[in-house]
Amino acid sequence: MNEFLQQIVNGIAWGSIYALIALGYTMVYGVLRLINFAHGDVYMIGAMVAYYAARALLAPETSSAAAFFALLALSMVSCGALGFLIERLAYRPLRRAPKLTALITAIGVSLLLENGGQLVFGPDPKFFPQLLETHELFPGSGIVVTNVQLLVLAVSLTLMVGLQILVFRTRVGTALRAVSYSAEAASLMGIDVDRVISLTFVLGSMLAGAAGVLVGLSNPKIEPLMGIMPGLKAFVAAVVGGIGNIPGAMAGGILMGLSEVLVVGYVSSTYRDAIAFVILIVVLLVRPSGLFGASLQEKV
Amino acid sequence: MARRLALLVAALLVAASLGACKSNPTDEIVIGEFASLTGGTATFGRSSDAGVQLAVNEINAAGGLLGKKVRVVVEDDQSKPEEARTSVLKLLKQDEVVAVLGEVASSRSLAAAPECQRAGVPMISPASTNPKVTAVGEYIFRVCFIDPFQGSTMARFAAETLHAKSAAILRDVKNDYSVGLADFFRDEFTRHGGKILTDVSYSEGDIDFKAQLTAIRGVRPDVVFVPGYYTEVGLIARQARELGITVPLLGGDGWDSPRTVEIGGAAANGCYFSNHYAADDPNPVVQSFIQKFRQKYSEIPDAMAVLGYDATQVLADAIRRAGATDGRRLRDAIATTKDFPGVSGKITIDDERNARKSIVVLKIDDGKVKFFSKVEP
Numbered sequence: 001m002n003e004f005l006q007q008i009v010n011g012i013a014w015g016s017i018y019a020l021i022a023l024g025y026t027m028v029y030g031v032l033r034l035i036n037f038a039h040g041d042v043y044m045i046g047a048m049v050a051y052y053a054a055r056a057l058l059a060p061e062t063s064s065a066a067a068f069f070a071l072l073a074l075s076m077v078s079c080g081a082l083g084f085l086i087e088r089l090a091y092r093p094l095r096r097a098p099k100l101t102a103l104i105t106a107i108g109v110s111l112l113l114e115n116g117g118q119l120v121f122g123p124d125p126k127f128f129p130q131l132l133e134t135h136e137l138f139p140g141s142g143i144v145v146t147n148v149q150l151l152v153l154a155v156s157l158t159l160m161v162g163l164q165i166l167v168f169r170t171r172v173g174t175a176l177r178a179v180s181y182s183a184e185a186a187s188l189m190g191i192d193v194d195r196v197i198s199l200t201f202v203l204g205s206m207l208a209g210a211a212g213v214l215v216g217l218s219n220p221k222i223e224p225l226m227g228i229m230p231g232l233k234a235f236v237a238a239v240v241g242g243i244g245n246i247p248g249a250m251a252g253g254i255l256m257g258l259s260e261v262l263v264v265g266y267v268s269s270t271y272r273d274a275i276a277f278v279i280l281i282v283v284l285l286v287r288p289s290g291l292f293g294a295s296l297q298e299k300v
Numbered sequence: 301m302a303r304r305l306a307l308l309v310a311a312l313l314v315a316a317s318l319g320a321c322k323s324n325p326t327d328e329i330v331i332g333e334f335a336s337l338t339g340g341t342a343t344f345g346r347s348s349d350a351g352v353q354l355a356v357n358e359i360n361a362a363g364g365l366l367g368k369k370v371r372v373v374v375e376d377d378q379s380k381p382e383e384a385r386t387s388v389l390k391l392l393k394q395d396e397v398v399a400v401l402g403e404v405a406s407s408r409s410l411a412a413a414p415e416c417q418r419a420g421v422p423m424i425s426p427a428s429t430n431p432k433v434t435a436v437g438e439y440i441f442r443v444c445f446i447d448p449f450q451g452s453t454m455a456r457f458a459a460e461t462l463h464a465k466s467a468a469i470l471r472d473v474k475n476d477y478s479v480g481l482a483d484f485f486r487d488e489f490t491r492h493g494g495k496i497l498t499d500v501s502y503s504e505g506d507i508d509f510k511a512q513l514t515a516i517r518g519v520r521p522d523v524v525f526v527p528g529y530y531t532e533v534g535l536i537a538r539q540a541r542e543l544g545i546t547v548p549l550l551g552g553d554g555w556d557s558p559r560t561v562e563i564g565g566a567a568a569n570g571c572y573f574s575n576h577y578a579a580d581d582p583n584p585v586v587q588s589f590i591q592k593f594r595q596k597y598s599e600i601p602d603a604m605a606v607l608g609y610d611a612t613q614v615l616a617d618a619i620r621r622a623g624a625t626d627g628r629r630l631r632d633a634i635a636t637t638k639d640f641p642g643v644s645g646k647i648t649i650d651d652e653r654n655a656r657k658s659i660v661v662l663k664i665d666d667g668k669v670k671f672f673s674k675v676e677p
Binding site for chain 1: 514515
């Protein structure tokens with residue numbers, strides 16, 4: 001029983017990373033009907049930015065929460081800027097083009113970031129500095145929850161709740177939701193659609209950057225291709241939760257993390273990646289609009 | 301007009317393809333080397349290359365081989381087996397090397413060996429320990445021990461020295477070396493009366509092992525055998541300690557890298573692994589090599605560097621004895637290497653084209669790798 005609970009803890013910690021990345025996918029899809037395949041690589045850039053900043057600005061062996069939060073903020077801002085740039089340069093010119101063109105461009109941006117990253121950062125894995133001393137939080141309970149895991153969970157939840165408040169309780173959020181229903185109608189209502197779309201990308205990329213730093217902290221090996229698998233799995237998470245649906249993306253992310261950890265712990269680690277795609281196929285067959293997605297009815 | 305253009309293009313293509321056939325100047329002996337200079341196991345390639353280059357410099361400084369200078373062409377296989385094969389094909393076909401040195405990782409040696417065998421060019425692996433490598437054919441050699449010896453040594457070490465009655469295995473399922481070594485450990489450990497409580501796996505490149513380690517923690521083994529490569533081993537050690545697994549972790553020569561302690565940190569203390577050489581070995585041959593190496597590279601060599609050096613010296617010795625560099629004669633000379641004084645020990649190539657050498661068990665203590673014991677073959 002202890003083991004099972006421990007696996008649950010592992011799964012939720014891991015899943016909250018997927019949730020953060022999935023939020024970016026789901027928001028961009030909701031607003032633009034575009035699957036931004038480059039999103040997983042923004043997560044990688046977030047980790048790399050924090051790594052190089054830590055190397056340049058911090059003394060080695062620094063261990064402080066303040067340093068961590070400063071790096072987190074720096075990464076989030078850098079990735080937000082990156083997201084803004086990607087939207088401006090790669091997707092905005094294709095706003096009127098067929099969806100397929102934008103999709104292929106997204107793949108192109110992804111390849112650019114991955115291979116550019118290999119060139120700029122070098123293909124060797126790098127080891128994130130240990131910014132926080134890891135220690136167990138409830139010793140003796142039989143279940144190990146480390147302070148780092150709790151931090152990952154807490155930061156993820158805070159960001160997700162923050163996003164929810166932004167999207168559902170502010171004017172900006174209302175504008176965002178309006179654009180996702182109908183860009184044309186929204187612009188007729190006086191909403192600057194371009195700015196809203198840029199904001200969506202910036203927000204999503206900031207969350208991906210945060211995920212990158214959190215992963216660097218808890219699983220310290222980072223490399224330019226680290227975004228491929230998590231990006232794909234987060235995309236699956238967004239689809240499973242109902243693409244375009246924010247709480248759905250969060251739930252989908254946690255579900256992905258749990259299923260991965262349980263499969264590796266109880267079946268075999270060879271199916272670690274496979275399980276995500278099996279779930280995708282099953283969901284698409286059984287409930288294509290996702291767990292939380294509204295089933296769209298065709299009105300004739 | 302179109303006809304003339306087509307003829308011109310055809311002529312240019314023929315000229316270009318003829319130009320691409322290099323012929324090596326006959327005042328040089330060209331040796332090929334393929335190593336993982338970049339990628340997940342970059343220190344393996346960089347170390348073995350450092351050893352090779354040191355040896356080649358020494359050989360050339362002493363006048364070269366058969367009156368000719370030696371030139372090494374190095375190809376980076378990026379720690380990928382497919383790239384290993386491509387690199388070796390390039391060395392064989394384009395650079396027309398007389399022999400190939402490589403690789404450290406058994407998976408990559410296995411990918412490249414069939415090509416060398418097919419081309420009739422001898423290949424000497426410095427550190428691949430999976431028995432399947434030399435089984436590919438009579439042109440494939442190695443200057444290190446093989447995994448049946450390594451796996452059983454660690455099993456006996458666990459049972460007899462650490463008095464472990466039970467063990468858990470965490471193997472890298474994508475890695476021929478890891479899978480083979482885990483099986484040999486398992487066989488010998490059970491033969492000594494030990495019980496393997498669980499045998500779980502991960503894939504090279506994974507960064508999260510908490511799920512497997514939680515399963516291992518649940519069965520409470522006396523030791524955990526982790527026959528993987530240093531990158532994952534470091535992370536596994538960390539996560540194991542985080543989960544509260546306090547028993548020693550054991551491993552093989554795949555642990556040998558300065559990065560293991562760097563990545564694992566304090567979590568790596570109290571762990572043991574088998575290796576080809578120990579840096580604190582008082583043997584004067586070893587110490588003088590370490591001196592030479594430090595002078596050139598300002599760091600202490602690891603086993604891959606030592607073996608890269610030994611492999612090159614064995615090849616050079618074979619070239620001298622054969623008096624030639626053609627495949628068949630060179631192969632025969634390598635096969636009859638007897639008691640060659642290598643830094644990692646006396647190297648005698650046996651009938652299976654492996655070397656019978658002793659193993660050292662090293663312990664990681666206080667952030668340093670220290671000699672613990674030696675086992676003769």
